[in-house]
Amino acid sequence: MTRRIVGALTALALTAPLTLLRSTPAFAQDTTHAQDKIRIVGTYQPGTRPGLVIVPGGGIDSVRAIVKRDLDYSDRFEVVVLPEGTPSTDAARSGAEAAAGINYGLYRSFGASYALELNPDGAGVLARLHDLASSKPINQLTATLPAPTDAGFRMAVHRLSDEVVRWVTGTPGIAATQLAFIMDKRLYRVDSDGYGQTPLTPAGTVALSPAWSPDGRTIAYYRLGEGKGPLMLLDAASGSQSPLPGTGAGTNFSPAFSPDGRSLAYTHSDENGSDIFVAALGGGGAAQRLTVGRYADNLSPTYSPDGRRIAFVSTRAGPPQIYSMSADGTDQALMVPFDFGATGPSNAPEWSPDGATVAFHREVSGSPQIFLYDVAGRRVKQLTSSGRNEDPTWAPDGRHVAYISDRTGRRQIWIIDTETSRVRQLQAPGAARLPAWSRRLR
Amino acid sequence: MRLSSMPLLLAVAALAACGGKPAPEQPKPQAEQPVAQSRVNQDSIDAANRAAEEARNKAAADAAAADAAARAKGLAGEVASMIHFDYDKSDIRQNDQAVLDRKAAIMGANPGLRVRISGHADERGSDEYNLALGNRRAGAAKRYLEGKGVDGSRVDVISYGEERPLEQGSTEEAYAANRRDEFEITGGGDNLKAPQ
Numbered sequence: 001m002t003r004r005i006v007g008a009l010t011a012l013a014l015t016a017p018l019t020l021l022r023s024t025p026a027f028a029q030d031t032t033h034a035q036d037k038i039r040i041v042g043t044y045q046p047g048t049r050p051g052l053v054i055v056p057g058g059g060i061d062s063v064r065a066i067v068k069r070d071l072d073y074s075d076r077f078e079v080v081v082l083p084e085g086t087p088s089t090d091a092a093r094s095g096a097e098a099a100a101g102i103n104y105g106l107y108r109s110f111g112a113s114y115a116l117e118l119n120p121d122g123a124g125v126l127a128r129l130h131d132l133a134s135s136k137p138i139n140q141l142t143a144t145l146p147a148p149t150d151a152g153f154r155m156a157v158h159r160l161s162d163e164v165v166r167w168v169t170g171t172p173g174i175a176a177t178q179l180a181f182i183m184d185k186r187l188y189r190v191d192s193d194g195y196g197q198t199p200l201t202p203a204g205t206v207a208l209s210p211a212w213s214p215d216g217r218t219i220a221y222y223r224l225g226e227g228k229g230p231l232m233l234l235d236a237a238s239g240s241q242s243p244l245p246g247t248g249a250g251t252n253f254s255p256a257f258s259p260d261g262r263s264l265a266y267t268h269s270d271e272n273g274s275d276i277f278v279a280a281l282g283g284g285g286a287a288q289r290l291t292v293g294r295y296a297d298n299l300s301p302t303y304s305p306d307g308r309r310i311a312f313v314s315t316r317a318g319p320p321q322i323y324s325m326s327a328d329g330t331d332q333a334l335m336v337p338f339d340f341g342a343t344g345p346s347n348a349p350e351w352s353p354d355g356a357t358v359a360f361h362r363e364v365s366g367s368p369q370i371f372l373y374d375v376a377g378r379r380v381k382q383l384t385s386s387g388r389n390e391d392p393t394w395a396p397d398g399r400h401v402a403y404i405s406d407r408t409g410r411r412q413i414w415i416i417d418t419e420t421s422r423v424r425q426l427q428a429p430g431a432a433r434l435p436a437w438s439r440r441l442r
Numbered sequence: 443m444r445l446s447s448m449p450l451l452l453a454v455a456a457l458a459a460c461g462g463k464p465a466p467e468q469p470k471p472q473a474e475q476p477v478a479q480s481r482v483n484q485d486s487i488d489a490a491n492r493a494a495e496e497a498r499n500k501a502a503a504d505a506a507a508a509d510a511a512a513r514a515k516g517l518a519g520e521v522a523s524m525i526h527f528d529y530d531k532s533d534i535r536q537n538d539q540a541v542l543d544r545k546a547a548i549m550g551a552n553p554g555l556r557v558r559i560s561g562h563a564d565e566r567g568s569d570e571y572n573l574a575l576g577n578r579r580a581g582a583a584k585r586y587l588e589g590k591g592v593d594g595s596r597v598d599v600i601s602y603g604e605e606r607p608l609e610q611g612s613t614e615e616a617y618a619a620n621r622r623d624e625f626e627i628t629g630g631g632d633n634l635k636a637p638q
Binding site for chain 1: 581586
């Protein structure tokens with residue numbers, strides 16, 4: 001399959017503009033692997049990524065470009081984009097295909113399984129997906145988009161891309177999401193494709209460990225001040241923020257919202273040590289203490305998606321390792337097994353949105369690497385091996401993980417698809433830290 | 443009275459001889475004239491002595507004040523000196539125990555003195571874990587001071603994790619310098635008295 005696509009594209013390249021080569025994901029993927037020298041868990045399998053052609057048309061090139069990138073980044077498709085003037089738009093076609101305006105035969109010869117039309121339709125865009133095996137459209141929708149200069153334009157196109165992914169795979173895509181992260185001590189927000197990076201806290205204050213509420217409306221983070229460290233709740237739309245009551249004293253960090261959005265678990269550190277507390281949001285009395293550390297620290301809580309359990313870090317056995325407990329603090333037990341004296345420290349757990357996996361980082365020969373813990377199978381799998389890789393966060397599809405890697409010489413946000421091991425970089429101008437991936441944003 | 447004025451006459455004569463002032467030309471048949479003159483001289487001598495003594499006292503007081511200020515500054519410096527830690531550890535090092543003993547003694551001699559201990563970590567390890575580690579380091583120093591009799595209400599504790607490195611860089615030297623507790627005087631730090 002791959003060779004045929006490459007052969008056909010090479011032929012087109014002799015006549016087509018350079019944009020075709022740049023937009024071909026196979027080349028992008030190969031280049032990335034050569035630079036990374038990472039040990040790939042699993043190999044690229046064309047069979048699991050059906051080919052998809054984005055049919056060229058008039059206007060709305062920006063929409064097509066955004067959708068093409070979104071579908072590429074979903075790692076569910078092998079995306080092919082054809083420039084204007086290729087044989088696919090030739091008028092000399094047989095009956096049904098001419099009516100549909102789609103050259104099913106040509107696209108099938110590229111090894112594609114789907115063709116996606118995006119055409120202007122009044123104030124919006126008509127998206128129509130064709131199944132090439134059966135040579136017919138299988139789904140469509142008309143999306144009303146704001147003007148391209150409008151602040152909500154890109155996110156509206158992302159939602160359209162996510163819907164196309166759902167048509168094919170049954171699960172929506174992750175394009176309409178954002179990542180919060182720390183850079184130069186400030187809290188930033190960026191779209192999942194790397195666009196629109198915006199600071200949310202002012203220069204001169206120090207922000208750390210951000211977390212999204214499940215509805216995407218609030219970001220909790222730790223503000224480190226002179227002698228104090230409250231937890232702040234920031235409204236993502238307006239930017240207004242206020243401290244979480246009860247966190248005026250001591251150091252309060254690593255917040256984690258419960259899946260129902262009603263509670264916030266966090267680490268509270270004072271002279272008695274570090275322990276996990278949970279506060280009821282919207283005013284519900286004093287925070288409840290979940291762990292009693294005495295001579296050990298307990299920190300970095302993360303909820304299971306059913307809200308029943310919390311995974312966290314504890315130093316009760318010496319170096320930090322991953323434990324779990326019920327959401328009320330009872331039934332505490334070791335979660336991720338380790339060899340005492342041999343296994344490196346483990347930190348920064350995050351439970352996947354489907355509950356199947358807990359991602360965390362663990363030191364191997366002195367460098368942190370991203371690991372996945374299979375909850376049901378009780379198995380640990382190492383995901384990275386080159387450079388220092390830490391602080392993983394899950395995309396809402398439960399398959400992509402963003403994390404910080406310094407393999408390029410500077411701490412950057414990288415995104416890996418845990419099924420195909422394909423990686424891409426989310427560029428930030430400074431050293432990025434502590435990423436948090438939002439749920440799908442409405 | 444006349445007999446006792448003999449030493450006075452001799453003194454006056456001696457003074458007149460070494461005072462550098464020419465003795466009055468007229469003869470001194472009466473004792474009152476030399477006494478009055480000697481009193482004038484004595485007064486000016488006394489005044490000079492007093493002025494000199496005042497100047498000496500002032501200089502001594504100034505010096506003492508400067509000494510006290512220097513000592514107080516030295517004491518404040520001892521309170522604010524840092525202690526350091528081994529990698530991923532919050533145990534107080536053997537050598538630092540004497541340093542903390544001294545801080546405890548100074549706090550004992552100055553009941554109004556309040557401090558804030560901030561704990562720090564080097565950049566290795568998880569960012570969030572380092573907040574807990576810094577906290578442990580600050581807490582360890584506070585517990586030690588409490589064990590030496592310092593009331594806990596006078597000592598605040600905060601962690602800055604790896605966020606405020608003293609030295610930039612990824613060398614062992616920078617790491618070692620950054621694994622530390624800092625002590626900041628938050629009240630009652632003027633005119634510190636030395637412990638007895």
